[in-house]
Amino acid sequence: MAIKNKKGMGLEWYLLIVAIALGLIAYVVDFYFAPHKIIDNYIGQHQFSILKADHQAEKAAFYIGQSAKYALQQVVYEIGQNGGISDVIIYEAPSSEYEYGPPSYNKCGKFYGYSIWYLDKELQNNKLCVGDTQIKVSLDYAFNKNMNSYLQKYPADIPLNNYDHDFTGNLEVKGNAKSLAAFSIVKDETKPVINEPERITMPAMAGNFKDFTGTSLCAKGEKCILTEESFSKLEKAHQRAKEKGISIEVYSGYRTEGQQMALWEGRTAEKYAQRFPDAKERAKWVCNPDGGADLCPHMSGNAADVRFKGKTTETTTREEFILLHKIMTNDNTEDRWVGYTKEPWHFECCGTKRFARAKELGVTEVS
Numbered sequence: 001m002a003i004k005n006k007k008g009m010g011l012e013w014y015l016l017i018v019a020i021a022l023g024l025i026a027y028v029v030d031f032y033f034a035p036h037k038i039i040d041n042y043i044g045q046h047q048f049s050i051l052k053a054d055h056q057a058e059k060a061a062f063y064i065g066q067s068a069k070y071a072l073q074q075v076v077y078e079i080g081q082n083g084g085i086s087d088v089i090i091y092e093a094p095s096s097e098y099e100y101g102p103p104s105y106n107k108c109g110k111f112y113g114y115s116i117w118y119l120d121k122e123l124q125n126n127k128l129c130v131g132d133t134q135i136k137v138s139l140d141y142a143f144n145k146n147m148n149s150y151l152q153k154y155p156a157d158i159p160l161n162n163y164d165h166d167f168t169g170n171l172e173v174k175g176n177a178k179s180l181a182a183f184s185i186v187k188d189e190t191k192p193v194i195n196e197p198e199r200i201t202m203p204a205m206a207g208n209f210k211d212f213t214g215t216s217l218c219a220k221g222e223k224c225i226l227t228e229e230s231f232s233k234l235e236k237a238h239q240r241a242k243e244k245g246i247s248i249e250v251y252s253g254y255r256t257e258g259q260q261m262a263l264w265e266g267r268t269a270e271k272y273a274q275r276f277p278d279a280k281e282r283a284k285w286v287c288n289p290d291g292g293a294d295l296c297p298h299m300s301g302n303a304a305d306v307r308f309k310g311k312t313t314e315t316t317t318r319e320e321f322i323l324l325h326k327i328m329t330n331d332n333t334e335d336r337w338v339g340y341t342k343e344p345w346h347f348e349c350c351g352t353k354r355f356a357r358a359k360e361l362g363v364t365e366v367s
Contacts, residue, residue: 053183060156060181067150072173075142083114085130085138137274140165143173144269149312152220156183160221161269209254209301219251219307226253227301229350234304236335241327247309248327254301260289294353302350305343313345321345329364339365 079085108116108129117130143165151158163175210231211224217238218224226234234250241248255263263286266273276282287296297303306328307313308320316324321344328337328347337347338358348355358366 056156056183057181060154060158060183063154064151064158067147068173068175071143071146071150074146075139078142078146079138083110084117085115085135133274136167137271139167141269141271141275145314148221148269156181157214157221212250216247217249219249219309222251224250224253225301226250226304227350230302230304233335233337233349237306237328237330237337240330241308244323244327246323248306248324249309250304250306252298252305253303255296255298257289257299260287260296260299264288297348297352297354300352302352302355303346303348304337305345306347307345316345325365333359336364338363341365341367 108119108127110116115130117128119127119129144161144163147163148160151160158181159177159179162178164178166174166176168174208228209225210228212218212226212231213222213224215224217234238248262268263270263272264282266275270286272282272286276285279288289296289299293300306324307316308324311320325339325344329339330336337349338355340346340348340354354366358364
């Protein structure tokens, strides 16, 4: 038998109804009038991003391994075609304006396109033209050059000139990375990186510098820093290039004393000390940082190695170097850079010794 409450609803029921009504009103007011807090991630998003970054790293590691494989096969073929060593790309002073051409690394020359390894005593006193050291340096140099060409094509940013190579056995190569490739868990590494140049002040140096690494004006995989003044001139040169339907990029700008010393001592991919053990001979191709920024203008932040995007030093033609020179050495004195006759990719501005001398002589290129 059911028992009914003849007294009706108690006070607690009225209070409950009022509370519900107030809650609904508060919700409506908050929803329509109060600022909303936007939650920018969903449950599990960070975990998913970590897994995604790990997958990208695995793909990059596989790509690096395959690049090393193909780079080694390619360099063996190239060196074989050349007679045992590679032609290291170094540009002599041109005999006349814009006549750039790479000489052979082998000073004994070539015979029917093949490098001469040895000259008998009737010619040059049993001169050994190519030794084991030179062969290894050539192999290392050419392998790194080919490796970089593959890494530049990868969507994510993989550092260039980043491996110490060791060739063993039946031409097996082992490489140890000097620095690690980074994959962010908060952004898509496969998308183009678009950065604004960062204004920085370099320690122990006067003036302000700009770090434009990751921008369209910096070659992929490289670190790019210039003084603000030279960066401004670079932007104007880039605009002139765009008007011609092409793009330029910097692949070497400011260098610290330590970075220049590493070049001089052969601790970089260029292997200057190994290729040129004699310091006097080496000084023709790379400057000794002991001479300071006057001798090594890259240390001033007012020198840049420039190329057309998609090109390398080796693939740039004489005509393209001429066009690059015209773009960089604009007729407008305030915007111009000056060229260096021995290196058609190298330009200086803003108070370097070559810039001052070119301005005094009224020319666009000096030695």
